Amino acid sequence: MINQLEKMIAFFSEKVGFISSFLILLLIILVAVSVILRYIFSIGFIWLQDLYIWIHAIFILLGIAFTVKNDGHVRIDLFYRSFRNRKKRIVNFLGTIFFGLPLTFLLIFNGLDYFLRSYNLNESSK
Incomplete structure (x- = not known):
C-alpha cells in the first residue's frame, strides 16, 4: 500500500x-x-x-x-560531489533545516502583512 x-x-x-x-x-x-x-x-x-x-x-x-x-x-559541488551518500543526505537535511525552513518562515511572516492589507482593502485582479 x-x-x-x-x-x-x-x-x-x-x-x-x-x-x-x-x-x-x-x-x-x-x-x-x-x-x-x-x-x-x-x-x-x-x-x-x-x-x-x-x-x-x-x-x-x-x-x-x-x-x-x-x-x-544549486549547490557548491566543490566538496559535495566527493561525499558519500549518507553524508550527502545529512548535508541536504541540514540545508533544508537551516536555509529552507527559515526562508519559508521569513516569507510567510513578511508576506502576511501584505496579504492582510490586500484582503482588508478587498483588492483583486481585474
Whole structure:
C-alpha cells in the first residue's frame, strides 16, 4: 500500500515537473507580448501583467517539488560531489533545516502583512 502511494506521488511529481517546464515558456511568451504591446503599440493590459506574475508564482511552486525530488537544487559541488551518500543526505537535511525552513518562515511572516492589507482593502485582479 505504501509502495503504491509512493509510486503515485513520484508519478504525480514527474508530471507536475514536466508541466511546470512548459509554464516558463508560456511566461517568456507573455512577457515578450506584453513588452511589444506596451513599447511598440503603446497598449498596456494590467491583466496580462497580473497573469505573468501568477504564472511565475505557479512555476516556482510547482518546480520546487520536482527539483527537490530530483536533487537538482544549486549547490557548491566543490566538496559535495566527493561525499558519500549518507553524508550527502545529512548535508541536504541540514540545508533544508537551516536555509529552507527559515526562508519559508521569513516569507510567510513578511508576506502576511501584505496579504492582510490586500484582503482588508478587498483588492483583486481585474
